[in-house]
Amino acid sequence: MAKNDPIPQPIKPSMSLAEKLTSLPKFYLYIILIFFSSAPLFINVTVPNKPLESSIDLYATLMSVKPGETVLVASDWTNSTRGESWGQFNSVMRILMRRGVNVVLYSTGDAQAPRVAQDSIAKLNKERLAKGEPEYKRWENFVSVGFFSSGEAATNGMATNVKATFAGRKDFAPGRGLTDVYESPILKGREKIENFPLLIVITGSKTSNITVERLSGKVPIAFTVTGVMGPETGNFYQSGQIVGFASGLKGLYDLEGLMENGVNVPGKDGQIVIKSEKYPKIDGFPGQPNAGQGSRYYPTLHFAVALLILAVIIGNVGMFLARKGAK
């Protein structure tokens, strides 16, 4: 498609309007983009929004896990997808923490993922302590199994026997230092994947596909994925291999909205904020710190995308003018 495109040259005064429009120098575009994606960060806007079905399914699934249960969380993101994944991770963890659900963290995506996840949990804990809520304790509430260099391998191993796959993995137990994760109370009697009520994959990489290939049908799987993974994940969602997912910033914004407003819960004005035929009333966490990356970045995104669309329009207008000129 790009075959016959001119490589944009700096504008020469002699150029006709059409030429100018079809060959804006890249660098100018870049400067404008930087402006458009920075300026709105300083102004506080809220955007009206309607959550996608998949996001509602994800929220409902998270809210359906019983307190005291232990869920698997595959945290496969690092700072390179911080923009989306960090917020998604925070929202998911906030829900689980508030509902007193225990978490087993493992990663197949990136060697840094476990550390990044733990840092985020530390931040969330600060927030909890500040609000006078109990700390979400390592070992008693969550253990970190660490990173598996071959995701395909580990996931496949988990399909047959989780305990065998996690064999030799250690985490910090208070007073005992590094201790075999399976000695943690939250992993008691959970040796097979079937013993876990839910597996949540928070990923910025392809590990999600592997998970579905190996584990679908053995345990309910939910995803939060980056926007780019959206379509593929939708594929699994549509064919019922996963129970729900949030994709990209939109999914995150949905999730934060759902946490604030719940599902089929009447808001202050008595109007139900988020309707769903699929579910009865699901409570939210009104008033609590639900707003995160989603609420901050989503409005800004609108400006950036607007710029993109504008650029495309300009290019096409220029092309048409050029054609006219040719005739």
Add this chain to the structure above:
Amino acid sequence: MLIAEAVGQQYRETGWFGVLFTAILVTFILINIRRAKGGKDLYIRRIAGLNAIDEAVGRATEMGRPVLMVPGLSDTVNAIAVQAVNIFAYVSRLAARFANPILLCCYNAAVYTLAQEVIRDVYQEEGLLDRYDPDSVRFVSDRQFAFAAGVSGLILREQTAATFFLGEFYAEALIFAETANSIGAIQVASSTEATQTPFFIAACDYVLIGDEFYAASAYLTRQPVLVGSLVGQDWCKLLVLGSILLGTLVNTSYVQSRTTKSWDDEKAEYGDVSERQNSAKQSIVQQLATPLLSKMPVERPLDPNAPVEDK
């Protein structure tokens, strides 16, 4: 199934249907490889992106600038990387004949090993081993964006005239493509990740979509084995198509009969009518696709020296 009965329904867990289906696919491929080996010449349709390879290398030679190749970002050496390296072997062969410098950037040490081995062989076979510089096949980084930074740096500094991005590409795809485009290099690209293909389409001159990538080596080398396998793949695709169409007919008629059943039959069958909406969705085809996970009690001797499980 015979085996299933012989071993006490143990296929309940794996689902004999899946095994059978896969077996058929495998047979199709093997049969056709045999046919092709038997000297039956088989037709392959034109694939535009691949005809461009010669043009690209030729142009690079005219300009006396290097050809850059990236065999994707596979975590370890897998068939995708092998396929890419196979295509690059063809490219290097041309480049070697024209005495054109090449650059092959690897993301993974195992792939790097394979590439070294293969590309050197190519120069050897061409009797041009003196022209081969081991550093032309190099390991850049096995960290996605460090690799991206490194390769785009190379593209800009070496002013490559032709670039080939074939294999597993993720987000970094567009970084390569736009960088190469900005210096006017002619690009042939393909990602087995469908999600990256649109970006290649936007920024590259020729793009192999999805399966065309796997067809490439057959198309270029015309090895009977590869051509045969390609035909076999087509048979497999037809089988998939067939099953989809058949399944659609079955499901359609099934749902028709299910939903037009009288309520009494319904109650007799399901007790609770509200079951119906599920059962209507749970069509026969779905049941075949998702093997039963029902456990059956099996009498087994106990392991004397079994570890005491903390239960």
Add this chain to the structure above:
Amino acid sequence: MSYDAIKVTLGVLATVGLYSVLYKENRFYRFFEHLFLGLAAGWTLVVIWVENLKGPWWDLMVGVAPEKPTDPIGNGNWALILLLPLGLMGYMVFSKKHNWMSRIPIGIILGLWSGQQIQIWYNTYGKQIAGTAQPIWPTTWSSLTVPDYAKSGLTGDALANAKSQVYLSQAVSNFLFLITVVCVLSYFLFSFDAKTKLVRSASSMGRYLLMIGFGAIFGSTVLMRFTLLIDRMYFIWIEWLQQTILQR
């Protein structure tokens, strides 16, 4: 200047350095590019032991010391040592005479990968085949689209019945879905002479349908990429300038 301030500032410098390539390839970029590559390689050398060899190989091979006396003694599977010479065969690639040996470890890795392809194929695509085979003929003409059950006021059997129906809109969507898969798949039929009219029209149709798919992917991906840029901008303007430098 506090440690965190230095840390954030370095991060900003690096970011700007890498961005500078957008203007043109320059020494500033080159510096950070090489720094990046160096750090990445260094980190890999750390991870290779910490993550890839220590646990999965060394500990399994020599066993692990019991944490507390009550623990069973961890056994060592000494046979795993054989993987070492196997891996080292890869290094023969630089030998003129024995370079063929590098194909053995590669062969084993490839063998494992290939076997897995056969193992996972149906598990991956079986359900998708079934999922594609949806009813394409409505079971009721009572409503063209799926009715709003909440408003319909139906209950019990009647509601269940209503929900179990396939409505025209669903049937049409399912049909289009089916057609798309069929056309796209037939676009990837390589060995059939495109002269046969059916195949030709189907596959060219397939190409157009592909473009719809690609367009949609592009659309959804764009948002994600911009998000990352915005996140960077947040890092530079808010986390660095506002919170670190201006201390607001």
Add this chain to the structure above:
Amino acid sequence: MNLILQSKTVNFWAQPYGSSTLWAYLFGALIFGILVFVGLMFMPAQFRRPVVAFCTFIAGAYWVLLYAWPAPIDLQPNELPQGPVEGVGAWLKDANPVVVGMTGIITAFMLGLGIFSLLSIHLRKIRRQQRDWPFSVVLLVSMVAMVSFGYADYFSRQGPDGTKLDLQANWGLANYGRDLLFDGLLQQMDAAMFSVIAFYILSAAYRAFRIRSVEATILLSTALLVMLSLMGAVAYISEQTINGLVSSTGNDFFLNFTLTEVAGWVRRTFETSSLRGIAFGVGIGALAMGLRIWLSLEKSGGNA
């Protein structure tokens, strides 16, 4: 059949930790491995291809068997498999965790080759003072620094009191060094490079998204539709207008034509399906390629 099996009980293949027998066996196995290594070096040329083919086949055969062989249903850890059929099935299942680790381990051993490539290129640059050689120095220095701090940090975290390093207050030089190099620089550069794509998307879209051909037009219009639908504000406005239309006409049929609905419908109906079409093709391609490699049918490495 206990080979490579993670058994808790001592047997020929699994010796107790720290025991002299274990070390003896380890040493013996290593010697054996080296002998095999040397033996292969004297392998006559005509046997080379078969050897490689054999190794490849065995490796692949494991997964094929694991899939095709009937799996023992619900076999408890304290039960013995009944009969040979179950025996093999059980063994295949048990061996799984070890086999899946192999790829990673072998690949890890090969990393040295990659590092060797890096070093050879940049050391030569420095030796011969070729263009940009100072940058090669930067690369090597940063690499060494990262390795030393990385390991120092790792070892400082071992042992019972490693937990205290979760608090920055207890950090030493090693921990600060690693944190600065890794969190401060490496991670940030990852994010920076990733976000550069946004700029390239803008320029690529501006350049390539022209209503030039049917295909380009389809691509462009779908992209726009989806982008707009994902922008909450736009979607919301479209919804309001539709709602207005509904309330004015009293026909809620229009509700199906909000931007979100339409875009969602397009994605469900066309995007998902075309992706699936590609996936089937690619999947079969991978299967065939895998088959050819597994059975060594293909002349590997394209040397036709």
